[in-house]
Amino acid sequence: MPPADDQSIPSDYEIAQSVETNHIVDVVEPFGLTEADLKLVGETKAKVELEAIERVREERDANGKTILVTGMTPTPLGEGKTVTTVGLGQALNQVGKEALVAVREPSLGPVFGVKGGAAGGGYSQVLPMEDINLHFTGDLHALTSAHNLIATMLDNHIKQGNELDIAVNWINWPRAIDMNDRVLRETVVGLGGEVTGVPREDGFILTAASELMAVLCLADGIDDLKERIGRIIVAYNEDGEPITADDIGATDAAAILLKDALKPNVVQTIEGTPAFVHGGPFANIAHGTNSLIADEVAAHLSEYLVTEAGFGSDLGAEKFMNIVSRFGDVEPDAVTIVASVRALKYHGQDMWPPDVDALEDEDVDAVYDGLANLDKHVRNLEQFGVPVVVAVNRFPQDTDAEIEAVIDHCEEDLGVPAAESTVFADGGEGGIDLAEKLIDAAESESSFEPLYDLEAPIDEKIETVATEIYGADGVEFHSDARADIERLTDLGFDDVPICISKTFHSLSDDASQKGVPEDWTLEINEIYPSAGAGFLVVLTADVLTLPGLPSEPAAANMELRSDGSISGLF
Missing domain, CATH: 3.30.1510.10 (Domain 2, N(10)-formyltetrahydrofolate synthetase)
Structure with missing residues (x-):
């Protein structure tokens, strides 16, 4: 089904307001949670009590299948990972599977800045979207x-x-x-x-x-x-x-x-699929995934858990495999990598800055020029021994020829399944083909394994990620970083995972380098312990841990009406 014209789709907020939600107790009861298991926050939001989580862990030994949603190298335009995550959960339920969704909580900074919220969009949202994107459960x-x-x-x-x-x-x-x-x-x-x-x-x-x-x-x-x-x-x-x-x-x-923030939040999607929205760590200086406790309880309660990793697969998915899966009982049975036609065109341009206006016009050759970036992400993920499916998130301006070029390339040249996704415009129905391919992938044999051994020396672990995932020729440790390695080894921090912080705009450590950069060396400036989290943070450059507002912040175009409704939030 072709996606609806973007002019015919109301705003995210208008769509969210038009949906008649169910009481959260009714949403989760079919999955084995009762009202006694919840701390209600109104009728549409709740926290799952820790006692209920312990009960679920004891009563349900086996986990459902876990599908990890990740993406190719992001662009400023957005590729739709969260929309795909939510829509895929809805699609799985439409084809008769018991599926739950788990995503991160939005931060007020991006909501009032430029990025926007993190509740999905169109007809694949988690609700109540305005609460989730504002104060939520505190x-x-x-x-x-x-x-x-x-x-x-x-x-x-x-x-x-x-x-x-x-x-x-x-x-x-x-x-x-x-x-x-x-x-x-x-x-x-x-x-x-x-x-x-x-x-x-x-x-x-x-x-x-x-x-x-x-x-x-x-x-x-x-x-x-x-x-x-x-x-x-x-x-x-x-x-x-x-x-x-x-x-x-x-x-x-x-x-x-x-103590209350530790309890996972549960809400619902537009189609009534239960969704855990809990936690939101950075995907560079941290691991970039919603809470492990939410993933674990969701995996115990469902046949399929759909969870998302931040940024591209070189950051979020790599850390899910090498950090999150080591700490918890959640290993991916299949991975879907979200790609878009305009992102492929963006990464295929041989200019800086890229010509964003040119991305709107049909150009199959430009799509082919950018496929190398997608190919690299697919091959990276296959190193972990997990089946990969490509989700082509379709936008209204995309043409059939462009979509078919991506799908044919994935299936014929890469040898991986691919499916068009229109979950933004069509909800779960627009993700059924993707869901069916992921069911086949998740049910197939896999041999998941992290990329490196924890006992390997710190520098060796860093070099493994740099060369095997980023595509660097090698690593240069600046003098301070060498001193950090020696000090951290003496302090006993040499047997923990590493969390490399680099730009998310490129596979390399240079944001201006698109596609698949070649002939470069990863430069390490500093290494410090996140001892509470349980990993080492490896800095490749100065990290912006407090963003600023853009010249026209989203906050300036918001309005609170006299009836309490909001305009301009999305």
Whole structure:
């Protein structure tokens, strides 16, 4: 079925408002959850009680099949991973499978900035979309408060005598805010005299970039949450020894603020498919996937779990395979990689910046020029021993010839199944072909295995990802990075996964390099431990952990009407 003309499709908000939702208890009961298992937040939102999660783990030993949704290298235009995730969950239910969806929670920063929310779109959304994209159940507020409580207790310890001999110029725990406020990236605190505190340089990060977000999304219960918070390194003393959240007495207080945030949120899609929307860690300095606890309970409750990894497969999917699957009982049985005609044209252009206007015109040759990027992502994923299916997310301007060129290339040249997806315009019906191909893939034999051994040296693990996933010729460790490797090995952090932070705009570490860059070396500037999360963060360049607003922020075009309705949100 061809997609509906984009002029005939109402806005996401208008579509969401037109849907008659079901009570959340009625939505989840067919999957084995009762009202007693939920902490209701109104009629359409709920948190799953931790006691219910333990019961599900005990009663249902076997997991359903897990389908991981990832993408080719992103473009500023968006390729539709979340739309595909939601629509695929709906499609699986339409073909008679019990399927659940799991996606990340939006951050207020992008919602009021330029990226927008993370509730899907068109006729493949999670509802209530305006609540999910705004305050939702308060998880982001709880994380912000817990993060800043640790920061406050750290500075208070220094002010009250600094018994731990904390080095003021070696503090690794900034403040956090859930807003794109660039002027707070670098600050000075403690000004105002003796009663104010010890002056030092500080700054803010977006709440989604906090290690606490990664901790929340990897913890499997209260005890694990406390253990992870306790081992977060917030600073070092004058002898270079780590100072943890536990050392400053912040563990239980922070955990108290997060005890409800740890409970997964459950809502529904437009077609009534249950959807877990929980957690939202960055996909560069963290692992970029919704909470592991949500994935695990959803996999226990369903035949199929559809979950999403952030950015392209070189970042999000790689970290799902090498980090998330090591920490939890969620291994992908199949992966679908989302591609779009305009993204392929974008990566096929031999110019910088790319000519965005040219992407709207039919150009099959331009599509072929960009297929190398998709090919690289497909081959990367196949290294993990998991079947791959390509989802071609169709936009209104795409032509049949362009769509057919992508599908024929995947099936005839790459040897992987591919399907057109119109879930934005058509809901679950527009994803049935994709769903059926993924069912076949997930039911086939696979031999999932992470890419590297945890016992391998730190530099070897980094080189494996750089050469096997990014396509680099090798790795250059700058002097500080070499010193970091030696120090972290001495501290016992050499047997944990690595989380490489690089640009998501390119397979390389240079955002301007499109397609499949060749003849380049990955440069490593710094390596530091996310001890609470349980991995090492490897920096390839300065990472923007607090974005700013664009020249025309989305917030400037929003309106709250007298009847309480909203315009301009989406």
